[in-house]
Amino acid sequence: xxxxxxxxxxxxxxxxxxxxxxxxxxxxxxxxYVRAIAGGGLDIQRFDGGLYLFLRRNGFSRLCFYAQxxxxxxxxxxxxxxxMEIARRERDTALAELDPRWEGLGFARLFxxxxxxxxxxxxxxxxxxxxxxxxxxxxxxxxxxLLERYYDRRTGCLPAPAELAQDLARGQVxxxxxxxxxxHIAPCPVGFQVRHIAVDPGLRRxxxxxxxxxxxLTARQGQASLxxxxxxNVPSLGLFQKNSYVPDGWTSSVxxxxx
Amino acid sequence: MxxxxxxxxxxxxxxxxxxxxxxxxxxxxxxxxxxxLVTIVSEIMDTFQxxxxxxxxxxxxxxxxxxxxxxxxxxx
Numbered sequence: 001x002x003x004x005x006x007x008x009x010x011x012x013x014x015x016x017x018x019x020x021x022x023x024x025x026x027x028x029x030x031x032x033y034v035r036a037i038a039g040g041g042l043d044i045q046r047f048d049g050g051l052y053l054f055l056r057r058n059g060f061s062r063l064c065f066y067a068q069x070x071x072x073x074x075x076x077x078x079x080x081x082x083x084m085e086i087a088r089r090e091r092d093t094a095l096a097e098l099d100p101r102w103e104g105l106g107f108a109r110l111f112x113x114x115x116x117x118x119x120x121x122x123x124x125x126x127x128x129x130x131x132x133x134x135x136x137x138x139x140x141x142x143x144x145x146l147l148e149r150y151y152d153r154r155t156g157c158l159p160a161p162a163e164l165a166q167d168l169a170r171g172q173v174x175x176x177x178x179x180x181x182x183x184h185i186a187p188c189p190v191g192f193q194v195r196h197i198a199v200d201p202g203l204r205r206x207x208x209x210x211x212x213x214x215x216x217l218t219a220r221q222g223q224a225s226l227x228x229x230x231x232x233n234v235p236s237l238g239l240f241q242k243n244s245y246v247p248d249g250w251t252s253s254v255x256x257x258x259x
Numbered sequence: 260m261x262x263x264x265x266x267x268x269x270x271x272x273x274x275x276x277x278x279x280x281x282x283x284x285x286x287x288x289x290x291x292x293x294x295x296l297v298t299i300v301s302e303i304m305d306t307f308q309x310x311x312x313x314x315x316x317x318x319x320x321x322x323x324x325x326x327x328x329x330x331x332x333x334x335x
Contacts, residue, residue, distance in 0.1 A: 014313050018301045027293035030314040092294065117289075189318060190289035224289070250292075 001054065001077050004042045007034050013044065014066075017051050021069030023094035025086045026053055028064065035160075047074050054078055060154050060259075067098065075105050080259040082107075083154050087115075087252035099253070107255040110155060113228040114237075115250035118217075120191065120224040122244035128211035134219075135173030135182065140165055143173060146182050150198035155254050157195065159184075174215045176208055183212040191223030192216075197236075209239050217243065228252065262307070266327055269302040279324050286318035296321060303327070309334035 004010045010033060017024070028036075036042040041056035049071030053064040060081040067073050076082060084107065088095040103109075135143060140161070147158050159167065167173055167186060174183045181199035185192045194216070199208040217225070227245060229236050260268070270279045273295055277285075285291040291299070296316050304311055309331055320330045 011312055011314075015310060018297065018304055018311065020298075020301050020305050022297065022301055024294075024297055027297065028313075029316065030312075033313065088294070189286050226289075 001043045001045050003040075004037055004044055007037055010037070010042070010044070013046070013051060017066035017068070019068060021094065022066055023069075023098060024064070024066045025084065025095070026064035026066060027087075028053075043078075045077050047071075052076050054082075058153065069094065072101055073098070073105070076257070078259070081154065082257045082259075084255040084257075085155075085252050086255070087250055089249050089251075102255055105257070107257045110254045110256050112231045113252045113254070114231050114247050115252070116227050116229060116237075116240050116245035117190070117248040118225045118227075118240075118243065118245045120222055124221070125214040125217040125243055126210065128214045129207045130211040131177035132174050132211050132215040133177060134171055134215075135168050135175050137165065137168050139173065139175065140168060142175075142179055143168070143182060143184070146179075146198060147184075147196060151196065154256070159195070171219070174212050174219075176203075176212060181208050181212060183209075183216055185216055185220070185225075188226060190226065192220055192225050194225060194227040194240075204235070209236075210243075213239065213243055262328060262331065263324065265306055266303070266324060266331070269299060269306060270324070270327075273298050273302070283323045285323060286321050291321055299327075303331060307331050307335070 033042065036055050043054040043056070045052040045054070049068040050073055051066045052073070054076070055062040055064065060083055061078055063076060063082045063084040065073060084102070086095055143164060144161070147156065151158060167184060172185045176182070176199065180203050182196070183194065184196040186195050197209055197212060227240055229240060267279055270277070274291060277290055282288070282290060299321070300311050300316065303309065311330070311334055315330060320326055
């Protein structure tokens with residue numbers, strides 16, 4: 001493995017992988033790479049016909065890959081746990097064909113997610129039955145604690161502290177009064193994406209999640225939105241489908257290789 | 260085939276069913292996604308013999324056919 005110390009060293013390696021037929025789950029932006037390198041958290045592994053990128057996190061690495069057509073990626077040279085998410089549509093067959101290879105390399109598929117989309121012209125949401133307030137910068141510690149409580153740190157796509165601070169400052173977080181639930185969004189090309197939504201287990205099935213979602217949808221009225229939901233999370237799927245979200249053909253698989 | 264026709268052929272192959280001659284917000288409207296950008300850039304580099312980078316994968320370079328043609332010309 002090689003540590004990447006500046007983006008200039010990485011750029012030609014990425015460019016080299018941009019060839020017809022390449023299969024990849026590396027859809028990171030230039031800013032994502034620069035941020036990872038600045039934090040000292042990006043290693044790579046070159047192999048014939050491909051490249052692995054290891055984004056270091058607290059206690060695990062997120063694995064991204066490029067594999068040229070027909071290439072069987074080798075075992076990643078990493079000691080700790082590796083988490084990999086592969087998003088695709090039915091037509092992205094090159095990615096699907098790699099699934100047996102990941103299994104052969106010791107990865108286990110943890111779960112699948114479905115992507116749902118709500119069009120910009122969807123009917124307005126129902127009124128909030130519970131009091132909801134916008135998050136503020138001083139809520140950062142609380143939101144971090146709620147994220148840790150309700151999401152797996154390896155698979156929950158938890159925001160870095162700086163990212164969360166920015167999202168709070170931009171009004172992208174809402175909290176239930178009493179701080180027993182929250183919703184977090186982030187901008188995306190079509191409008192915004194619901195990144196996290198959680199309610200205290202003791203308050204579930206009372207419309208709290210609907211209140212949070214209604215607050216966000218009302219604040220971002222006129223924008224389309226996306227959400228990724230585990231395909232076994234029936235209550236959450238029901239909530240979003242009730243609010244005009246429909247599957248848009250994207251699915252993702254989350255894989256783990258324990259170190 | 261001229262450059263526009265070649266580009267349209269790549270786009271139609273990558274994202275079937277889209278009228279690329281009319282759309283002007285391909286990325287902003289979610290018609291082209293990040294994974295498609297990787298495919299499109301790979302095909303553009305191969306077809307037009309230009310070098311593009313991850314930094315070029317910006318919505319403003321891919322929202323329309325004209326944006327992509329400009330990107331290709333700038334890279335030449």
